[in-house]
Amino acid sequence: MALQIDIPAIVANWKALAQQAPGARAAAVVKADAYGLGAARVVPALYQAGARDFFVALAAEGRAIRPLLPDDARINVLSGHMEGEDLAGLVPVLNSAEQFFRDRTMRPGQPFAIQLDSGMNRLGMEAAEWAGLRDEALAAGPDFIMSHLACADEPDHPANAAQLAAFRAMTEGCEVPLSLAATGGILLGPDYHFDLVRPGVGLYGGLPFADARQVVRLSLPVIQLRVVQAGEFVGYGATWTAEAPRRIATVAAGYADGILRALSSSGASLYAGGVACPIVGRVSMDLITADVTALETVPAMLELICPEQPIDAVADFAGTIGYEVLTSLGGRYKRTYL
Numbered sequence: 001m002a003l004q005i006d007i008p009a010i011v012a013n014w015k016a017l018a019q020q021a022p023g024a025r026a027a028a029v030v031k032a033d034a035y036g037l038g039a040a041r042v043v044p045a046l047y048q049a050g051a052r053d054f055f056v057a058l059a060a061e062g063r064a065i066r067p068l069l070p071d072d073a074r075i076n077v078l079s080g081h082m083e084g085e086d087l088a089g090l091v092p093v094l095n096s097a098e099q100f101f102r103d104r105t106m107r108p109g110q111p112f113a114i115q116l117d118s119g120m121n122r123l124g125m126e127a128a129e130w131a132g133l134r135d136e137a138l139a140a141g142p143d144f145i146m147s148h149l150a151c152a153d154e155p156d157h158p159a160n161a162a163q164l165a166a167f168r169a170m171t172e173g174c175e176v177p178l179s180l181a182a183t184g185g186i187l188l189g190p191d192y193h194f195d196l197v198r199p200g201v202g203l204y205g206g207l208p209f210a211d212a213r214q215v216v217r218l219s220l221p222v223i224q225l226r227v228v229q230a231g232e233f234v235g236y237g238a239t240w241t242a243e244a245p246r247r248i249a250t251v252a253a254g255y256a257d258g259i260l261r262a263l264s265s266s267g268a269s270l271y272a273g274g275v276a277c278p279i280v281g282r283v284s285m286d287l288i289t290a291d292v293t294a295l296e297t298v299p300a301m302l303e304l305i306c307p308e309q310p311i312d313a314v315a316d317f318a319g320t321i322g323y324e325v326l327t328s329l330g331g332r333y334k335r336t337y338l
């Protein structure tokens, strides 16, 4: 099993997204181990390319990358200041009055940021809560104030303009850097850029950044080949039956490796030199079966994620999104980095 990760492509995607928001500083979102690709390799490369602002979901993720970064890099923790958390060297994004007072009591003088809820109703202070806290919070000097868009991957969705208006209203007169856009928000245009943009999935080759360079290539070893005759089935539940003699390859990876079980007989294929070999039967924990009848010779490895079938194509077949395909990629793969 080989998961190949193209670090120069991640850097190129970061630069391309930064260029789309020339008036803003471009951060890099590296939560969930850089969307499953390996923060230990991704983070130093992005720092070297010029990124100084990083976002993680959890303080533990921040502590893991802090030693990889010089002091001038800021690591922002989106879950904020949770009780008992060690935030040394990190910047919590405070999401509620409760987090604000906890943080200012425990870490007076230390850097922090604020998240406002502009309509997504997931994280951040609501307008009334913020109105009560605003003067005190601004006096304490937040690094930035941010919010997050719920529908930025749908440019025509009315929630985008509504959230933009709500964010503007809540931050009017604040002399503090502002941040609203993730990958999708960058693509919505300059109204959404403010001072700091926070691309994540686009760095790793995922939609909605359609112009992204692909980053991931996933090759899986063939363990066994057999011919099945018309009427024979393949795999658990006998869900696929050959209508004519077919050559079947059994490949060493399965849903334990993040190859979603929903890919079973979904139309997804494994690829060999550009030739599609449909996945047939159920994806099992450690194994997949594919119909390789179309191949003259079966190579040692077949590809699941490749230029012919990028992460969002795999996601479509599984009924999910590229984010889930990436973050599901398991720990059994040998990750190699270009």
Ligand SMILES: *Cc1c(COP(=O)(O)O)cnc(C)c1O
Pocket: 029, 031, 078, 147, 148, 181, 182, 183, 184, 198, 199, 200, 201, 202
């Ligand atoms: C995950 C996340 C991002 C990055 O989003 P992408 O859609 O992956 O670019 C930015 N901001 C917040 C608050 C997030 O949770």
